[in-house]
Amino acid sequence: MKLTDQHIEQLYKFTRQHFVEHYDVQTELVDHLANDIEQIWMENPTLTFEQARDKSFKKFGIFGFMDVVEEKQKQLGKKYRTILWKHTKEWFRLPKIILTASVFLFFYYFIQIPIGTYVIGASLFLFAILDIYLVTKLKKDFNTRAKENNKKWMLEEMIFNVASFGGVMVASNLPQLFNYAKNIPSNLGALLISFLLTIAIIYSYVTLFVIPKKAEKLLEEHYPEYKLANN
Structure with missing residues (x-):
């Protein structure tokens, strides 16, 4: 027996009912379930679709699809870090390293003069506001994309939500860095x-x-x- 399009749609619904929200992970699981169900039918053709589906699902263990989801998160987390590193290291190569050095020297210069703490403080305050604004915008953009496409992709969510987490993390730590910068004990501290x-x-x-x-x-x-x- 072969699965019909209706069966495939039911399998997608089944994965959603078991808390798999990302379309790419759903598709991977549906493909696995479909192949296994057809194999089960070859061995026992009297089973209904639901019986064969449940028999296949039991093979995932007591945690169901969660182990697959967690493994996928690890894989795509590594993928995202590779993307992040690729674009970050560009700022330490010509020509962008010139801008990187300029930003570094800006902070290094102003940290060491009395009025510099106020200049840095104002700069970091504006930076924090911009960060928070962009975090909010990214979250809104992601929700709009998911609604328009009626699908969520795990890597897509990482691109937008990891970025949001990064922005919040940086913004929340800027005041601590600024307070520490007020009492730099040495040039080494200023460099750091x-x-x-x-x-x-x-x-x-x-x-x-x-x-x-x-x-x-x-x-x-x-x-x-x-x-x-998405078309």
Whole structure:
């Protein structure tokens, strides 16, 4: 026996009922279930679709699909970190390293003069506000994309939500860095603070601007079916 289109749609619904919300993971599970159900039918053709489906599902163990979801999260987390590193290291190569050095020297110079703490404080305050605004915008963009396409892709959610987490993390730690910068004990301390602030800005820029802007291209490269599924 072969599965019909209606059976396939029921399998997608079955994965959603078991808390698998990302379309790419659903598709992987549906493909596995479909192949296994057809194999079960070859061995026992008297079983109904639901009986064969439940028999196949039991093979996933007491945690159901959760182990598969967690493994997929690990795989795509590694994929995202690779993307992040690829775009971050560009800021330490010509010509972008010139801008990186300029940002670093800006912080290093102003940390060491009395009025500098106020300049840095104002700069970081504006940076934090921009971060929070962009975090909010990214979340809104992601929700809009998911609603329009009626599908959520795990890598897509990482691109938008990891970026949001990064922005919040950087913004929330800026006051602590600023307070520490008020009493720099040495040039080494000034170098360290300047380096951390420069990295924070690069990290936020890459996660909040660069990677989300390339989302469509990244998703099409990773998911061969992405463009077709969203049409």
